[in-house]
Amino acid sequence: MQTQSERPRTASGRAVQMDSFGGPEVLNVREVLEPQAGPGQVRVRVTAAGLNPMDWLMTADADTAARFGLTLPTGFGTDYAGVVDQVGDGASGFAPGDRVFGGALSCAIADFVVVDSSGETAANEAHHTPDGVDDRTAATLTIAGRTASAALDAVAPGPDDTVLIGGAGGGVGVFAVQLARISGARVIGTGSATSADYLRDLGAEPVTYGDGLADRVRALAPDGVTAAIDLHGTDTVHVARELDVPDSRICTIAAQVDGVVAANGANAAPGVLEEIARLVVEGRLRVPIAAIFPIDQIHAAVELQAGRHVKGKVVIDL
Helix, strand or coil: EEECCCEEEEEEEEEECCCCCCHHEEEEEEEEEEECCCCCCCEEEEEEEECCCCHHHHCCCHHHHHHCCCCCCCCCEEEEEEEEEECCCCCCCCCCCCCCEEEEEECECCCCCEEEEEEEEECCEECCCCCCHHHHHHHHHHHHHHHHHHHHHCCCCCCCCCEEEECCHHHHHHHHHHHHHHHCCEEEEEHHHHHHHHHHCCCCCEECCCCCCCHHHHCCCCCCEEEEECCCCCCHHHHHHCCCCHHEEEEEECCCCCCCCCCHHHHCCHHHHHHHHHHHHCCCCCEEEEEECCCCCCCCHHHHHCCCCCEEEEEEEE
């Protein structure tokens, strides 16, 4: 039997939607009918949604959107946190009132999302939010946490490794640096000159990106670099090869390079989000929140995040 909230089926809520693909200017906050949980699904009353580069990259043009199965009109945002308020027939493991977080592909910035209760599909999932993790933090974990974990699994760092992480100050870098340090590895992270203190605070030894990067890394690590993760493009891949890192220990997330593994957060190991949430509870992993916006300031929030210079995560409050 379906367990529902007391709200009428004709009730409406807010959602960010777009009628054409493009930049922040095509995003609209609208009143829409509340979705209903079907068999095997739960509905979540969203309290916070986290932004990722993936959100605006996959909705920038029709061809890219099609690769993700998106058609117009579509919503926006994937990471969410909130409270279960409706449980569909056959859905197990959740009850109304449970705090949850997860992914809802390109529809998370809305008052309500509906996701599968099984949690078996990335970006169509719900996970219990443990005590000790606030909703804003929980809303940043899914895409970046999955992606960072998958990238680290590809290069398998350990106590004997020195890992070069390109784009270490970005949203995925926050997780990649800290998870690599938890594995016992030494981390050298690339960033702008102004991000040095921020990177040190995360646990990385900062190095400025750009021309001469290989020489600067050699100066920091005269005994060599043993693994590398490129979180931005391909520049770190080329530097890693120049530093004699084997292709088998180089990984990308935002580009394809022959011979190098491209990590995909959808293929992260089962249970990784529960593990990341546990590390947050234990104080071993923290997520800097750079900015918080209300939903009606979605344009400003996406413009800030898309600038790629924000240190930490951008969150939308609902």
